[in-house]
Amino acid sequence: MSYTAKPTIQVYKGWNTFYEKPVDEKLDFFTRDGRLFDVIFAQQFDRKFLDYICRLADKVRQLARTKMGAEKLRHLLPHKRCMLYFVQPSTRTFLSFLNACHILGLNVSESRGTSTSSEVKGESQEDTIRTFASYMDLIVARHPEAGFAEKTAWVLNRTDRPVPIINGGSGPDQHPTQALLDIYTLERSFKDIGGLDGKKIAMVGDLKRGRTVRSLSYLMKNYADITLYFVSPDIFKMKPDILGFLEKHHIPYHETDDFESIMPLVDAIYMTRIQDEYADDATRETGTYPEFDFKKAHLSMIQAHCALLHPLPRRYEIEVEVDQDPRAAYWRQERNGMWLRAALIAYVFRVDDEILKEFT
Ligand code: NCD
Numbered sequence: 436m437s438y439t440a441k442p443t444i445q446v447y448k449g450w451n452t453f454y455e456k457p458v459d460e461k462l463d464f465f466t467r468d469g470r471l472f473d474v475i476f477a478q479q480f481d482r483k484f485l486d487y488i489c490r491l492a493d494k495v496r497q498l499a500r501t502k503m504g505a506e507k508l509r510h511l512l513p514h515k516r517c518m519l520y521f522v523q524p525s526t527r528t529f530l531s532f533l534n535a536c537h538i539l540g541l542n543v544s545e546s547r548g549t550s551t552s553s554e555v556k557g558e559s560q561e562d563t564i565r566t567f568a569s570y571m572d573l574i575v576a577r578h579p580e581a582g583f584a585e586k587t588a589w590v591l592n593r594t595d596r597p598v599p600i601i602n603g604g605s606g607p608d609q610h611p612t613q614a615l616l617d618i619y620t621l622e623r624s625f626k627d628i629g630g631l632d633g634k635k636i637a638m639v640g641d642l643k644r645g646r647t648v649r650s651l652s653y654l655m656k657n658y659a660d661i662t663l664y665f666v667s668p669d670i671f672k673m674k675p676d677i678l679g680f681l682e683k684h685h686i687p688y689h690e691t692d693d694f695e696s697i698m699p700l701v702d703a704i705y706m707t708r709i710q711d712e713y714a715d716d717a718t719r720e721t722g723t724y725p726e727f728d729f730k731k732a733h734l735s736m737i738q739a740h741c742a743l744l745h746p747l748p749r750r751y752e753i754e755v756e757v758d759q760d761p762r763a764a765y766w767r768q769e770r771n772g773m774w775l776r777a778a779l780i781a782y783v784f785r786v787d788d789e790i791l792k793e794f795t
Contacts, residue, residue, distance in 0.1 A: 438555075439550075439555050440555065440556055440557030441557060442554065442557060442558075442559060442560065443557050443558065443559040443562075444559065445559045445561055445562070447561070447586075447589075447590060450586060450589060450590075453589060454582055454585070454586070458476055458478045459478070461585075462476075462478065462479055464589070464592065465479065465588060465592075466479075470782075470785070471484070471782070471783070472597075472599050472783075473584075473588035473592070473599050473600045473601070474599075474600070474601045474602060474611055474612065474779065474783070475584050475585050475588055475600065475602045475605075475609075475611065476585075476602075476609055476611060476650075476653070477609060477611045477614045477649075477650035477651070477653035477654050478653050479611070480611070480614075480615070480654060480657070481657060482657040482658075485615070485618055485654070485657055487782075488615060488619075488775065488778050488779060488782065489618065489619045489622050489623075489775075491778035491781065491782065491787055491790060491791070492619055492771070492774040492775040492777070492778040493774075494778075494790050494791060494793070494794060495508065495538065495774050495777045495778050495781065495790060496774040497794075498790065498793060499538060499774075504793070505538075507793060508538050508539055508540070508777075508790070509537075509538070509539065509540040510540060511539050511540060511781065511784075511786045511789060511790070512539040512540050512541045512780070512781075512784055512786060513540040513541070513542075515541045515542070515572040515573065515784060516541060516542045516543070516544065516570065516571045516572050516573075517532075517536045517541045517542070517543050517544070517571060517572065517573040517574070517575065517780070518543075518544050518545070518546070518567040518570070518571040518573070518574045518575070519532055519533060519543060519544070519545040519546070519547075519575050519603075520545075520546050520564070520567060520574060520575065520576045520577070520578075521545070521546070521547050521575075521576075521577045521603065522546070522547070522548055522549055522577065522578055522579070523577045523578060523579050523604060525577055525603070525604070526748065527746075527747060527748075527769055527772060528577060528603050528604060528610075528612070528613070528772070529545075529547075529577075529603075530773075531769075531772040531773040531776050532575050532601075532603065532776050533545070534773050534777075535773050535774075535776035535777035535779075535780055536780065538773070538777045539777055539780055539781060539784075539786075541573075541780070544567075544570070544571065549563075553566075560583070560587075561586070561587070561590050564576075564587045564590065564591065565590070565591070565594065567598075568591055568594070568596045568597075568598045569596065571598060572598055572599075572784075573598055573599050573601070573780065573783065573784075574587070574598060574599070574600050574601070575600075575601045575603045576600060576601070576602065576603055577602075577603035577604040577605075578604070578605060578606065579606050580605065580606050581605050581606040581607065581608035581609075582605065582608075583605055583606070584600055584601075584602035584603075584605050585602075585605070587600050588600040599783050601779070601783070604646060605646070606646070606713070607643075607644040607645075607646055607710065607713045608646055608649065609646050609649060609650045610646040610647050610649075610650050610746075611650050612772075612775070612776060612779060613646075613647045613650060613651075613746055613772070614647065614650035614651045614653070614654050615775050615779065616768065616771050616772040616775040616776070617647070617651050617654075617705070617744060617746070617768065618631065618651075618654055619771050619774075619775045620742070620744060620764055620767065620768040620771050621634075621636075621703055621742065621744070623767075623771070624703070624740075624742035624764055625702070625740070625742070628740060631658045631661070632658050632659040632660060632661075633659060633660045633661075634658075634661060634662075634702040634703060635661075635662045635663075635664065635700055635701045635702050635703075636655075636661065636662070636663055636664070636701060636702065636703045636704075636705060637663075637664040637665075637666055637697055637698075637701045637703070637704045637705065638651070638652070638663065638664070638665055638666065638673075638705045638707070639666040639667065639694060639704060639705065639706050639707065639727055639729075639752075640666075640667060640671065640706060640707035640708060640709065640724075640727055640752060641667065641671040641707055641708065641709045641710045642665055642667045642671055642672060642673040642674075642707070643667070643670070643671045643672060643673065643674055644671070644710040644713045645707040645708075645710055647705075647707060647746040648673070648705065648707055649673075649674075649677055651705065652673070652677045652680070652681065653677070653680060655681070655684075655686050656680075656681075656684040656686060661686055662686075662687050662688070662689070663681065663686060663687070663688040663689070664688070664689050664691065664697045664700070664701060665688060665689070665690045665691070666690075666691055666692065666693075666694050666697060666727065667690075667692065667727065668692060668724050668727065669692065671709070672690060673688075673690070692726075694726060694727055694729075695733070695736065698733060698736040698737050699736055699737065699738065701737075701738075701741060702738065702740065702741060702742070703741060703742040703743075703744060704729065704737065704741060704742075704743050704744070705744045705745070706729055706743065706744065706745040706749070706752045706753055706765075707745070707746065707752070708748065708749060708750050708752055709722070709723070709724065709750075723750075723751060725751070727752070728751055728752050728753070728754070729743065729752060729753045729754065729757060730754050730757070731754050731756040731757055733757075734757065734760050734762070737762065739762075740762075741762055742762060742764045743757065743760075743762050743763050743764055743765065744764050744765055744768055745765040745768070746768075747765060747768075747769060749765075753765070778790075
């Protein structure tokens with residue numbers, strides 16, 4: 436049976452008005468008792484939260500090293516269930532959330548596409564999510580649509596079972612938990628040289644449609660004296676909404692298509708791949724851009740402490756030989772995602788105190 440019904444489109448009164456509001460005006464809606472409830476936008480994180488979640492991630496990884504510590508973690512949330520709803524391809528985000536849940540003892544259910552759910556029968560996205568909420572205590576959603584996680588949280592917050600939603604990537608718009616693990620990786624990379632404050636960061640590649648660089652840019656307002664370098668081909672320049680945000684927060688940025696010229700200047704280089712899956716005009720926006728790749732030869736041009744990050748997956752943006760260099764942080768970054776997401780889930784379920792208690 437290959438028949439797929441057209442999705443049912445339900446009208447939710449008030450949603451469009453809410454969606455169009457500036458993000459700053461929406462933040463309270465996703466907060467409870469002064470704590471984040473749904474994790475939808477990078478703009479929800481302030482410095483206090485960022486420092487706290489990084490510290491918590493350090494504690495989780497420290498505890499997980501021993502059998503006794505790992506058992507303590509596993510006993511924190513065995514009574515909770517998490518849904519991983521990933522209807523867009525994912526390796527790292529999916530596996531790191533899955534393993535973060537396992538670390539804390541949660542039970543996990545997953546759906547990795549709409550083709551095996553009742554969406555084939557025409558069930559609306561909202562009813563599908565509401566069904567998850569009937570069985571689960573937390574939903575992590577990755578979806579090709581920009582406002583999906585936000586709408587889901589908005590719909591559920593108006594029901595009598597408003598389980599928290601974590602945005603695991605919303606189309607070309609945002610990827611807030613990636614931004615958290617990127618911050619965690621940057622802070623760890625710079626821990627002996629004063630942390631992230633005062634650093635110069637280059638973001639390279641498809642800045643127009645890369646959600647990771649967008650979310651990470653929002654977080655820069657939380658750090659003192661940051662300078663950003665946006666390095667991209669002309670057609671993939673950072674969008675005006677992010678540039679406007681940086682201007683509003685007095686964060687200096689430079690745009691260039693000359694990658695090599697900024698290599699010696701920066702403390703971190705954040706590489707990204709071309710996001711062809713979002714191409715409006717496949718002939719124009721696909722292809723490779725070798726002048727925006729980081730090659731082994733470039734290692735001699737960057738500073739001794741420069742951290743090389745990439746959200747991964749990579750294609751040709753970073754030559755594989757670069758992996759051997761201690762400044763290549765992307766494989767550590769990937770693993771940091773698991774610890775950071777475990778810390779985030781612990782925070783959402785308010786068992787963070789129990790983790791910190793182990794260290795007093
Ligand atoms: C990124 C994503 O999905 O946005 N990957 C990830 O989550 N680690 C980056 C990408 O796909 O290029």
